[in-house]
Amino acid sequence: MGAIYRREIGAFFTSSIAYVFLAVFYLITGFFFTMDNLAAGSTSLASVFSTMFVISIFLIPILTMRLFSEEKKQRTDQGLLTAPVSLTGIVLGKYFAALTMFLIATAIVFIFGVILSLFGTVAWMTLLSNFLAIVLVGAAFIAVGLFISSLTENQIAAAVASMVVLLMFFLVDTLAARVSMSWLQSLLYDLSFYTRYYEFTCGIFNLSSVLFFISAAVLFNFFTVRVFEKRRWS
Amino acid sequence: MIEVRNLTKHYGDKKAVNDISFTVEDGEILGFLGPNGAGKSTTMNMLTGYISSTSGQALINGVDILExxxxxxxxxxxxxxxxxxxxxMTVKAYLNFVFDLKKCKLPRRSHMKDVMTLCKIQDVEDRLIRNLSKGYKQRVGLAQALIGNPPVLILDEPTVGLDPKQMVEIRTLIKRLGKNHTVILSSHILSEIQAVCDRVIIINKGVVAADDTATNLSNQVTTDHRVIARIEGEKAAILQAIRGIEGIKYVRADMEREEGIWEYEMEAEPGQDIRRDVNRICRENDWNILLLKTMEMTLEDIFLKITMGEHIDLTAKGGDQ
Incomplete structure (x- = not known):
């Protein structure tokens, strides 16, 4: 797992995906920080965190798209799958590499916090729980992206499909608002990533949501392992 | 040591590999020979755990690859x-990655150096693999397999893409590795198998068509009773004399190789060695024999015959033991 993790981190930087990902992430969050905090004179990072959720939908697929699709295309998966490592080790090595990139990106909020603390009081606990929330959302999204990447040989297909699926997670909310059956509505709200995330940006720390995101991450990583199991046995 | 028992792989209805069994002893080099699509790579992929088998067992040093x-x-x-x-990645970074991936316990530096020297890739260690020639890429691939010094080497067409000089080098290397490794090597280049391998398995349409040493395989279909002779003398008289040999089935003058010297091809009843008879008649008639040999079948002939579906009885062991 360690070897795969280190290789993937290296590959992010040699393939320039890391630079593109980080640059776009910083640019957009920086824009909202400037507009809604510096210009508006607010120390609440809620709008920055809301933005992060939306850009994650589009940027996380960029991180995960080539993780497995490229292996399959270049036939390097044969090297991994015949090495004395477990499938779980392979999947998690890649997963944590992508998660590390996402952590580097989201950690920008601490710099924002420090900048804001020069002008006023920052609610550090809220910031911290917000940060935890976006990391948990990222952890779930990356697992989804990784799973989709394992299904195809084409990076672009993986990226687009991941974006669509992640967008669906986001749009479930809008759908739920229009559903009249109450049981279905509450089910959709329960499954909504954004509703759960939004609570955090309001300063509510909900343990069940933490478990929800972690379960989603575990579930999709498990699916990815199953994809390889199945391919081996078919 | 590798033990393969009744290994079978189905893709849907298609049987890619059908009930293959063989054993490779320690320090043996086994050649896998077969036309494209015969099931060589599928078998190797099953042995290495890349794909599973539909049924049957593969044991590597006694350990079941599926269990x-x-x-x-x-x-x-x-x-x-x-x-x-x-x-x-650069060659060095890649091999380091493989070293970590295999959780190799050997001293990193010296082991890397050994492997790179062995595969002759030290001079490209800092270059990106993308920029290497096919020959170098192939050798980096071989180096990757050698990292960790595993006792069993499975090499799928290791000399593809190499120039003739490199081919010889790699073959020599494999032969050397074969002294203390168990090696399975696939190829469709017959001379390569003949040069490197102790034993040959010919696979065709997913089944083992032949399993023996290269020499034995040739011997089994070698035909003492078929002889080629180049004799100096009058053609008609020679033909006449040969026809007089007991048990001869046919004889023909093949072509005039040198002036007045024809090459004759003859066949006797199976199992009958007529070389002495040919020699005797030449002595009696004062003809000079310039060449006399049995028509040996090369591995190539055997291979072609087997894969073209011609019937050759290879299941009966040859008369060498």
Whole structure:
């Protein structure tokens, strides 16, 4: 797992995906920080965190798209799958590499916090729980992206499909608002990533949501392992 | 040591590999021969745990690849048909990655150096794999398999893409490795198998068509009773004399090789060696024999015959033992 993790981190930087990902992430969050905090004179990072959720939908697929699709295309998966490592080790090595990139990106909020603390009081606990929330959302999204990447040989297909699926997670909310059956509505709200995330940006720390995101991450990583199991046995 | 028992792989209705069994002893080099699509790579992929078998068993040093894949994979160095190279890495970084991936316990520096020297890739260690020639890529692929010094090497067409000089080098290397490794090597180049391997398995349409030493395979279909002779003398008289040999089935003058010297092809009843008879009649008639040999079948002939579906009885062991 360690070897795969280190290789993937290296590959992010040699393939320039890391630079593109980080640059776009910083640019957009920086824009909202400037507009809604510096210009508006607010120390609440809620709008920055809301933005992060939306850009994650589009940027996380960029991180995960080539993780497995490229292996399959270049036939390097044969090297991994015949090495004395477990499938779980392979999947998690890649997963944590992508998660590390996402952590580097989201950690920008601490710099924002420090900048804001020069002008006023920052609610550090809220910031911290917000940060935890976006990391948990990222952890779930990356697992989804990784799973989709394992299904195809084409990076672009993986990226687009991941974006669509992640967008669906986001749009479930809008759908739920229009559903009249109450049981279905509450089910959709329960499954909504954004509703759960939004609570955090309001300063509510909900343990069940933490478990929800972690379960989603575990579930999709498990699916990815199953994809390889199945391919081996078919 | 590798033991394969009744290994079978179905893809849907298609039987890619059908009930293959063989054993490779320690220090033996086994050649896998077969036309494209015969099931060589499928078999190798099953041995290395890349794909599962539909039924049957593969044991690497006594460890079942399906029951304890990680345990079995530790013993194997595998060079797949397309070397699993990360094009965006340097040779050194890649081999270091493989070293870590295999959780290798050997001293890193000296082991890296040994492997790179062995595969002759020290001079490109800092270059990106993307920029290497096919020959170098192939050798990096071989180096990757050798990392960790696994006792079993499975090499799928290791000399593809190499120039003739490199081919010879790699063959020599494999032969040397074969002294203390168990090696399975696939190829469709017959001379390569003949030069390197102790034993040959010919696979055709997913089944073992022949399993023997290269020499034995040739012997089995070698035909003492078919002789080629180049004799100096009058053609008609020679033909006449040969026809007089007991048990001869046919004789013909093939072509005039040198002036007045024809090459004759003759066949007697199976099992009858007529070389002495030919020699005797020449002595009696004062003709000079300039060449006399039995028509040996090369591995190539055997291969072609088997794969073209011609009937050759290879199941009966040859008369060498």
């Amino acid at each position: 304890d894949p990680i345990g079995a994979k530790k013993y194997i160095g595998y060079l797949p048909e397309i070397p699993p190279l990360y094009l965006d």
